[in-house]
Amino acid sequence: MSFFERKLKNRKEKFKQKASPQNSRSRRAEYNIKISHSKREMVLMKRRNITTTNNSKNEIYIPPLEKLPKLVDVIKNSEDTDKIEECTKMIRTMLSVEVDPPIDQIIETGVVPYFVEFLKDTNNIFLQFESAWILSNICTGSTDQTSYVVNLDVIPIFISLLDSDNNDVIEQSVWALGNISGDSLTFRDKILSYPNSFNKILSIFHLKEINESILNNTTWVVSSLCRGVPFAPYHKVKKALKYFANLCKETTTELLINACWGLSYLSSGNSQQIDDLISTKCLPRVVELIGHKSPDVIIPALRTIGNVVTGDSKQTQTALDCDLLVPLKKLFTHKREQIQKEACWVLSNITAGTRDQIRTIIQGGFIPVLYNLISETKIYTIQKESIWALSNAVWGGYDEDIIRLVESGICEVFDPWLQRRKEYSILKISLEAYAKILSVGQKISEEEGQEHNIYAYKLERLGVFEHIEKLSNYENQNIKQLVEYLLNTYFYNLQTKVEENENNSIDQDENNDSDYEF
Incomplete structure (x- = not known):
């Protein structure tokens, strides 16, 4: 297993999987x-x-x-x-x-x-x-x-x-x-x-x-008994799933709010709880509800879907098969900031899925949406989740998709986050994204017989390596090791080749006694 395969496996396990019920x-x-x-x-x-x-x-x-x-x-x-x-x-x-x-x-x-x-x-x-x-x-x-x-x-x-x-x-x-x-x-x-x-x-x-009054109050109470962290003992409240699933079919806003919150609480546990939710066959209706006119319905419905896509790839695919991406995409421009944050959370977990799932996101036109959120919003948590989504897409995507992402400008997106020294998690995933991009660039260069890594050369021109080098003395050992790996594997090697080419050019100029105009 290669360095990147090991890193990808470890990262996906940490990102998506549940530690315990x-x-x-x-x-x-x-x-x-x-x-x-x-x-x-x-x-x-x-x-x-x-x-x-x-x-x-x-x-x-x-x-x-x-x-x-x-x-x-x-x-x-x-x-x-x-x-x-x-x-x-x-x-x-x-x-x-x-x-x-x-x-x-x-x-x-x-x-x-x-x-x-x-x-x-x-x-x-x-x-x-x-x-x-x-x-x-x-x-x-x-x-x-x-x-x-x-x-x-x-x-x-x-x-x-x-x-x-x-x-x-x-x-x-x-x-x-x-x-x-x-x-x-x-x-x-x-x-x-x-x-x-x-x-x-x-x-x-x-x-x-x-x-209607008793129905509303009972739904609220059952939902209340399921809420909270640490969660209520699942074996005691599990039976409520089928009731919430049926209540999601209702049309009154108050019932939908409490039923969706109930589903979100009961799916916030282990993989079995997600399977139990899926088995109620309510997921298509929950996906439909993220297009509801009331934000108070959208938020718990979206959180329920977010819980599902934090599961394994099969569970994530179940949500995608409910035509999730069409209504999800509309939420990135919703006026309610919390809904934008939840939508980014959902997307970041989908891009932590399989390569085909990542490709679905890319083909669905979500990458420009994320670029736009990062550059235009002032809400840090929205920017952060967008960066996670993009970094996951780079780490888990097909090489062909990473090439498309580089062509779309993803190298420029991570660079400003390298200058946020206090943001350890964002620093780490930005550096890891660059590591994966550079590994793909190395493959391309070797296949095409080029002297240098085309993406290393690109990052050098963008000033990214300069920002990476400034992290050489970073206090966290993991960041320090990752910076050292990138510099030794790609940057210093590139720098040596560039200097050699420059020296060869100077020698040739002296021998030919001619000027070279840039």
Whole structure:
């Protein structure tokens, strides 16, 4: 195995393959779009159930905070069920406002444990529902506020209420579980630790009278239980795949957003998880969704596809066979920068595939698009992913394709990145790209019987070797060795030949006693 074959094998393994089911792809962390910190996904974590009315003549009365002690006193001390129900409802309306609900003030009254007890009263659906709504909205607050509720041992109660005969109670209970799960991975795992909890939540999809609201909330909750790094234990949440796959066929934007996020979470593991996703036959629909009008649908759909193409070459080809490249190409000019970054990530993983897959990208006209992104965008992460995509194409491509890339100006593209001494990874892949280009140039020169490496001569004229030479004292040993290899193998050899030719020309000029005009 040659030097370049060994390097290519090692590089592809590091670039595309998954280290273990517990870890994300090797470059997902470097790419800096972390699942647990995505702005969009932060929005998905918790939802307050707001009290609204469409009838201006029937405005909902929200009591002032001054009345809270009296309301609490009735709940704690009265034996009148009607009054307790009315006061509970008023406290619920106080919590169901969009801005600054009085969560701490209500907790401080000591009334919250009463609402937990009301959840257990199977003879009073109204109190169950109102109490579930109150507790769910408290859990939209801070971690301390959510922890207070969780420590009252409400999780198993909410899980049991999923068997209720009342759909409103079911919906509010699953909503509460979603807000608890969205607070932290600890609470997510706590919910999943209860026997059969996830299956009970999935069973909501089978309700005979399921409406759009329950469907939306359940999809959001199931997605929430799958999200986060480290990932939820796959064996516990795997069954959600088929539900997300079916929900992708829907047309409502909210359902599509949550279903696609769910698919992206469940495919962010090992190769088997990618195969499981592919087996649902939802991939063509997910590819279709990257052309959706809503960026909030495009992003999770694109991330799901990105997960697939980080798999092996067969899995990558499955995505390509879904006519991926046509809608993907349009995303490079999308107004949303995050979508451009995700599109570059997807492309960089495809160019880490087989030679035929790289050729498909080149023939698809993506190279000029990448050149344009590097030269015109000011977003570093977009430039960086574009450089990765190009470097992968050089390393893994057929010699004929590398020749085309050189003719298209790829040698000039990597040069500015050699001057970014602090960017180790970009320095390395730029130098490796030049190494592969020079190896192809050496083959061409030997086949054509030329004295010098035509690409070495080209890089010399472009000033690339000068920039490479300045890295001779680079602090990283890998970079230093690569620079030494390039200089010794190509540059110094070229320099010697050029000097010999110049000396021969001078001797000939002196012998012929003639001037040579440049």
